[in-house]
Amino acid sequence: MNTSRLRGFVAVLFINTSRLRGFVAALFVCMSGSVLAATQLVPVLTDLSSPTAVTNAGDGSQRLFVVEQAGDILVRQPQSFTTTVFLDIRGKVMAGGERGLLGLAFHPDYSTNGRFFVYYTRAGDGAIVISEYRVSPKPDVADASERILLTIPHPTNANHNGGILAFGPDRFLYIGVGDGGSANDPPDNAQNIDTLLGKILRIDVDHADAVAGTPYAVPADNPFAKGAGRDEIFAYGFRNPWRFSFDRVTGVQWVGDVGQNAREEVDMPIVRGGNYGWRVYEGFACTGNDLTLCDPSKYRLPIFDYDHSGGRCSVTGGYVYRGAQDTLPGGTYVYGDYCSGEIFAWDGTTQSLLLRTPLNISSFGEDEQGELYVVGLGGTVSRLAAASCTYAISPVRETFPKDGGAASVAVATAPECAWTAQSDAPWISITGGAAGVGSGTVNYTVEPYAGKAKTRSATITVAGQSLVVRQTRLRPLIRR
Ligand SMILES: [Ca+2]
Ligand SMILES: [Ca+2]
Numbered sequence: 001m002n003t004s005r006l007r008g009f010v011a012v013l014f015i016n017t018s019r020l021r022g023f024v025a026a027l028f029v030c031m032s033g034s035v036l037a038a039t040q041l042v043p044v045l046t047d048l049s050s051p052t053a054v055t056n057a058g059d060g061s062q063r064l065f066v067v068e069q070a071g072d073i074l075v076r077q078p079q080s081f082t083t084t085v086f087l088d089i090r091g092k093v094m095a096g097g098e099r100g101l102l103g104l105a106f107h108p109d110y111s112t113n114g115r116f117f118v119y120y121t122r123a124g125d126g127a128i129v130i131s132e133y134r135v136s137p138k139p140d141v142a143d144a145s146e147r148i149l150l151t152i153p154h155p156t157n158a159n160h161n162g163g164i165l166a167f168g169p170d171r172f173l174y175i176g177v178g179d180g181g182s183a184n185d186p187p188d189n190a191q192n193i194d195t196l197l198g199k200i201l202r203i204d205v206d207h208a209d210a211v212a213g214t215p216y217a218v219p220a221d222n223p224f225a226k227g228a229g230r231d232e233i234f235a236y237g238f239r240n241p242w243r244f245s246f247d248r249v250t251g252v253q254w255v256g257d258v259g260q261n262a263r264e265e266v267d268m269p270i271v272r273g274g275n276y277g278w279r280v281y282e283g284f285a286c287t288g289n290d291l292t293l294c295d296p297s298k299y300r301l302p303i304f305d306y307d308h309s310g311g312r313c314s315v316t317g318g319y320v321y322r323g324a325q326d327t328l329p330g331g332t333y334v335y336g337d338y339c340s341g342e343i344f345a346w347d348g349t350t351q352s353l354l355l356r357t358p359l360n361i362s363s364f365g366e367d368e369q370g371e372l373y374v375v376g377l378g379g380t381v382s383r384l385a386a387a388s389c390t391y392a393i394s395p396v397r398e399t400f401p402k403d404g405g406a407a408s409v410a411v412a413t414a415p416e417c418a419w420t421a422q423s424d425a426p427w428i429s430i431t432g433g434a435a436g437v438g439s440g441t442v443n444y445t446v447e448p449y450a451g452k453a454k455t456r457s458a459t460i461t462v463a464g465q466s467l468v469v470r471q472t473r474l475r476p477l478i479r480r
Contacts, residue, residue: 040384099121100120105166150203281294360378442460
């Protein structure tokens with residue numbers, strides 16, 4: 001097994017929209033136990049170039065921001081199927097394999113201060129860079145001026161760069177840094193508190209530290225802020241914490257730490273000064289790298305892990321679902337595997353297969369409402385949605401006089417739900433809204449009637465519902 005768990009990153013798979021639509025997978029082949037509501041992936045963007053992340057600005061604009069590995073950040077307006085360039089730093093970024101522009105986080109006060117932060121590997125030497133940018137006077141375009149906050153040398157190997165940064169509920173910026181690469185962490189970086197590799201860092205971007213000469217400050221209660229150890233470290237013992245998130249209700253941090261040849265793990269809660277085990281442990285398993293150190297009481301072992309059966313190879317940490325659309329039960333943690341394309345759900349007790357996809361899942365993300373998105377490195381962002389669409393139409397019957405006329409029927413459904421309208425009679429014509437997505441209106445006309453029978457009737461099928469249309473040659477008109 002290749003030591004690089006995200007090695008497939010170099011592969012670019014173009015997954016077309018029709019394949020995505022085929023995901024309406026009512027597959028509940030559980031790894032064990034629980035039954036979840038049916039979900040599907042609804043394509044949102046399909047023409048991206050190696051997207052690595054999706055997030056929102058938290059500014060009420062409802063925009064999505066997509067990170068492309070080569071160094072672009074794209075912005076997507078609500079309901080749009082296209083993007084425009086928000087920031088282009090391709091010239092600064094070394095991209096390919098596990099490297100590139102990997103993370104993006106907006107300041108909690110972005111709507112007033114316009115500050116945001118990126119995580120990338122630097123052209124030339126592959127160092128990890130955390131830097132700050134700001135929006136320009138135009139809300140959909142960033143100012144290109146960079147303010148570098150932190151640079152972490154990563155010279156030896158191309159893999160295990162980490163790649164995530166996000167603000168915690170304490171308004172500090174958390175950063176997930178890989179162990180420096182290779183296999184079995186040869187320098188033992190993750191257990192070494194004198195290096196920033198193999199760590200979750202926490203910094204205060206709202207204050208500088210004049211004494212240390214850093215453009216950020218270290219929170220006073222960081223575990224090694226006083227005495228031995230690098231001040232920026234919040235927790236340690238990680239191999240490649242590629243993705244983490246904070247539960248927007250509880251504030252608890254969940255980390256997907258990519259494993260080596262055996263176990264993929266999710267860690268929660270992440271606590272100040274916690275030692276999460278690598279390279280002594282991989283998931284719950286003692287690695288044998290430091291056999292005498294294996295003592296589970298001395299480490300924070302995962303909340304759960306899984307093995308490499310079924311083509312699984314690399315966990316992509318996700319989010320605790322807190323959306324309003326009841327896509328999943330609130331509190332469900334959603335995550336996936338980069339290689340198998342499976343999306344999983346953890347309900348606090350068991351891991352379940354939620355959806356099987358053909359994607360190389362590079363990331364998950366949230367919109368401002370807490371709905372979840374899945375990023376496929378092949379070029380897609382899709383929203384996780386409930387699979388079953390329900391529709392209501394109004395009215396459900398209509399009567400016309402012998403001269404015919406025009407009328408409309410309203411369709412009510414969820415924004416991602418598609419529908420069509422057809423008449424089963426040649427004397428009824430659909431004049432508008434023969435197809436739609438989300439709530440809408442169908443317009444139609446009825447031709448004059450010169451037949452011998454008192455009445456005729458037909459059906460317009462709208463979103464699978466029946467609108468019965470009746471027409472009479474009798475006068476006076478039957479009350480409509
Ligand atoms: Ca220290
Ligand atoms: Ca661990």
